[in-house]
Amino acid sequence: MKLRLILGDQLSLSISSLSDVSKDDLILMCELRQEATYVKHHKKKIAFVFSAMRHFARDLRAQGFNVRYVAYDDPDNSGSFLGEVETALDLHGxxxxxxxxxxxxxxxTAFQDWPDALSVPVALREDDRFLCTTEDFAQWADGRKQLRMEYFYREMRRKYAILMDVDGPVGGKWNYDSENRKKPEKGLDVPDTYRAVPDEITREVMALVEAQFPDHFGDLSPFHFAVTREQALAALDEFIARRLRFFGDYxxxxxxxxxWMYHSHIGLYMNCGLLNPLECxxxxxxxxxDGAAPLNAVEGFIRQILGWREFVRGIYWLKMPDYKENNFFDAQRPLPSLYWTGDTQMNCMRQCVTETKQNAYAHHIQRLMVLGNFALLAGLDPDEVNEWYLLVYADAYEWVELPNVSGMILFADGGVLASKPYAASGSYINKMSDxxxxxxxxxTVKNGPKACPFNYLYWDFLARNDGKLRSNPRMGFMFNSLDRMNDEKRQxxxxxxxxxxxxMQADEKV
Incomplete structure (x- = not known):
C-alpha cells in the first residue's frame, strides 16, 4: 500500500502522484496550520482552498478511493506535512x-529531506500539469543573454500548435497587445463574474475560517468561488461565452x-488544479x-497562460532560492497601512485595496500599474510587498507571485524578467480608468498639495535611481525629459x- 499525499494546490485526478493510484492505496489530504499561517492568508483564500480540498476528497471517496482527510480543527492535527505523513504511516502501514x-x-526543500526522516521510500514526482517542464525551460534559457517572455511564448505556440497556420501565427502576428489597450467607455455593460452558491461543505469551512482566523485580512462573505471541477468548468464556460470577446479590448x-471587468477570474482554479491550462x-x-471571439482577445488570453504563466514559473525554478533575496534598488521603506485599510485620498489605491479586501482578487493592471506601481515609486521593501501579494490574492502561490512582484512590479531582480521598470505617472491611470x-x-497637476502623488513620485523614482537606470536603452527618453527640467522643477x-x-510613514492619511 502506498501513501499518496495531495497538497491543497494539487486537486486534480491527473496529478502525477495519482497517475498509477490503486483503490488499495491511501490518499492523504490535510488542512495545516503551517500552511494557513506562514503568511496570514486572506480569509477567502483559506476558505476557497479548504472547501476545494474537502470537495475533492469527497469526490475521490465517491469513486471508491481510500482517503484520509485531516481537518484543520481535528484535535490530533499535528499542523505539519511531515507530522501527518508520519501519523498516517504508523496507522496504516x-x-x-x-x-x-x-x-x-x-x-x-523540506520534502527532499523526507527520505532521511521517514522509514519508507519517498517518490517525489514532477508536476506535469504545466506545459513547460523546469528542465525544458532551463534548456531554453541556457546561453541567452536576456530571458524575454515574448520569444519563449512563440516557441510554446509552435510546440503546441496554438493559433498557428502552416506559414506561421494566425493573422500574421504573434502578439496583438497593441490592440488591447482601449480606454474604458462610459456605459459598458460588464457581465458579472461566475457565482457559485455555497453548499453545506463550504458553509462549514466558512464557519471554521471565521472562528480560527479572525485577525486575517479580507472579507469572508459573500463567498462565490467555484470549489469543484464541475463549477470551475462552468466558470470557464461562462467566461468564454460572455466576456472573452471583449477581454482583449478592455x-x-x-x-x-x-x-471583475471582462477578465476570466480562473487563475485560482488553474493554480489549485481544478482546471487544466491546456483545456482553457x-x-x-x-x-x-467558431467566430465567437476576435483574435486580439483570444491571443491575449492565451498569451497570459501559455506565455506568461509558464514563463514566470520557469523563472522561479531557474533562479530560486537566490531570486527571493533580490533588491536591485535597495528599497527599504515599510509597507504603509493603506495597503491594509484602503484609507487614502488616492482613489485608485483606495479602489484597488478595497476590492482586494472584498474579493481576494484584482486584475493584472490593478496589481501592476496601481498597487505595484505605487510600491515601486515609493521604494517599498520587496520582502513586505511580496508577502502582501502572496497573502491577499486567492490565486497567489510563491511560484507565480514572486517573479511577478520582484521581477515585473518592483524590478527588484534588475532586469532578469522584464526589460525595464513598469513605472508610470498619474496620466496612465487617468487614461486607463475612471x-x-x-x-x-x-x-493633470504635477506639483503641490493637489498634484497626483504618482506624478512627482515617478520623477523622484527616476532621479534617485539615475545611476542604475540611465543606461537602460528603454529609459533614455524619460531621462532626457528629466534632464531638461530646470533646478526649480527638480527641487x-x-x-x-x-x-x-x-x-505616509507617519501613518497620516495621504
Missing amino acids: CDEVVLTKPGEHRLL QDAMIEGEP IERAEAAFH YCGSCAYKP AIHDDSRRFLKA
Missing part, C-alpha cells in the same frame, strides 16, 4: 510515500465599482475558430516626494 513536487521552494481598463487555451482557441474623476488629487519634485513619503 504504507510501504512508500508518493507525492508530486510542490509549487514552492520552501516545501520542496483587459487594461479599470472602472470604479467594476472589479483550447476552449479559447475554439471560440476564435478613478481620477472622484479623487482628491488631480492627474519641487524632491520636496513634494519627501513631504508625501514622510506623511
